Amino acid sequence: MDIYQALVSPVLFTLVKADPEWLHQQTIRSLKWLSETSVYPPTSWLNQCLRRSLCLNDPRLAQNLFGLNFSNPLGLAAGFDKDGVAAGVWSNLGFGFAELGTVTYHPQPGNPQPRLFRLPSDQAALNRMGFNNSGAEAMATRLKLSKQELILSPVIPIGLNLGKSKITPLEASAQDYLNSFQLLQDLGDYFVVNVSSPNTPGLRSLQDGAMLSQILDTLQQANGSQKPIFVKIAPDLSWEAISDIIAIAKTYKLTGIIATNTTISREGLKTQVIEKTGKSPQAEAGGISGSPLRDRSTEVIRYIYQQTQGEIVIIGVGGIFTPEDAWEKIIAGASLIQVYTGWIYQGPMMVRRILTGLLVKLAENGFTSIGQAVGSATKT
Numbered sequence: 001m002d003i004y005q006a007l008v009s010p011v012l013f014t015l016v017k018a019d020p021e022w023l024h025q026q027t028i029r030s031l032k033w034l035s036e037t038s039v040y041p042p043t044s045w046l047n048q049c050l051r052r053s054l055c056l057n058d059p060r061l062a063q064n065l066f067g068l069n070f071s072n073p074l075g076l077a078a079g080f081d082k083d084g085v086a087a088g089v090w091s092n093l094g095f096g097f098a099e100l101g102t103v104t105y106h107p108q109p110g111n112p113q114p115r116l117f118r119l120p121s122d123q124a125a126l127n128r129m130g131f132n133n134s135g136a137e138a139m140a141t142r143l144k145l146s147k148q149e150l151i152l153s154p155v156i157p158i159g160l161n162l163g164k165s166k167i168t169p170l171e172a173s174a175q176d177y178l179n180s181f182q183l184l185q186d187l188g189d190y191f192v193v194n195v196s197s198p199n200t201p202g203l204r205s206l207q208d209g210a211m212l213s214q215i216l217d218t219l220q221q222a223n224g225s226q227k228p229i230f231v232k233i234a235p236d237l238s239w240e241a242i243s244d245i246i247a248i249a250k251t252y253k254l255t256g257i258i259a260t261n262t263t264i265s266r267e268g269l270k271t272q273v274i275e276k277t278g279k280s281p282q283a284e285a286g287g288i289s290g291s292p293l294r295d296r297s298t299e300v301i302r303y304i305y306q307q308t309q310g311e312i313v314i315i316g317v318g319g320i321f322t323p324e325d326a327w328e329k330i331i332a333g334a335s336l337i338q339v340y341t342g343w344i345y346q347g348p349m350m351v352r353r354i355l356t357g358l359l360v361k362l363a364e365n366g367f368t369s370i371g372q373a374v375g376s377a378t379k380t
Helices: 003-015 020-036 041-054 136-152 170-184 203-207 209-222 239-251 291-308 323-332 341-346 350-364
Strands: 063-065 068-070 074-076 097-103 116-119 124-127 158-162 190-194 229-233 256-259 287-290 313-317 336-339
Touching (some): 020 041, 136 158, 229 239, 256 291, 287 291, 291 323, 336 341
Parallel strands (some): 074 097, 097 158, 229 256
Antiparallel strands (some): 063 068, 116 124
16 A cells, blocks of 8 residues: 555645645755765665665666666756755666756746645646756755765765855856856766756746757856756757757757756646635646646657657656656657656655656657657657
């Protein structure tokens, strides 16, 4: 029996109706403790128990991509561990990689609360967090210390998601991203340029060709260690705009694209009123994540794969709750996939369930490795 789905989730989400951001903070605090105290026998034993229960190791799920080894294709999306406080524990929860952040050069508190809302009838969340984080310098200090903690945990690739500081003018965005990159360059396995959150004023305008080109050119000139760089895009872009970003990604030799961030669309939502505010989702600012994003993000993945013929790596994120959801994104063209909202709703056993389901899908379709499945439904 999955205790989280049978007991924990109903009590916290329905009976007690605990505040989502408060719950998130408590979860991060617990994971931070697990990470920081992993050298002590009791916590080491607990982490070993987590690995036995939640991890699934099978060579059919492994891939070597852009010089990194991924034991499985399922990762934690950016936004959950904004400050990298639990970097040493994500591998114990079954993830094949984890993306930390979004981190900005300047520390910032984010938007006023309340700013995170559950939409249970839609299996979704609405957030307008606004890149709340302690800043790139603080993350760099923390990750240097965490190198010692990772000794007792399986090593997984760690991505760092970079955003623009709210106080930085749009015209100075390239330097702002560069400042963060220079502080963190030696501490991340790959980097993500986040220009697609709807919760920082003007940020999505950086997806415009000229602005994005300036940012990427600045970063690549400073990228002496040749770290893989991705750009994370919004699901609300037109096909023409996505094509422009693909062309820019090729020009600046990006490793890939993350598809997609949250959506500003409210189409098809069942939720009529958000209890916390008494307003409809349409009247609330912020991005929607979870099930309502599933189909659109998969469409964007398929389009990028078709346009690039698999020449660049796609990380698919948006609405993954089940093995079927994960499989659809992989056969559409995603080499790697990420979860966040689904993990909140489904609980920690979700990772193992999805990986087990992917192995079933591989067998059903006659594939011997997950890499063979990537883009298989999109190839012409």
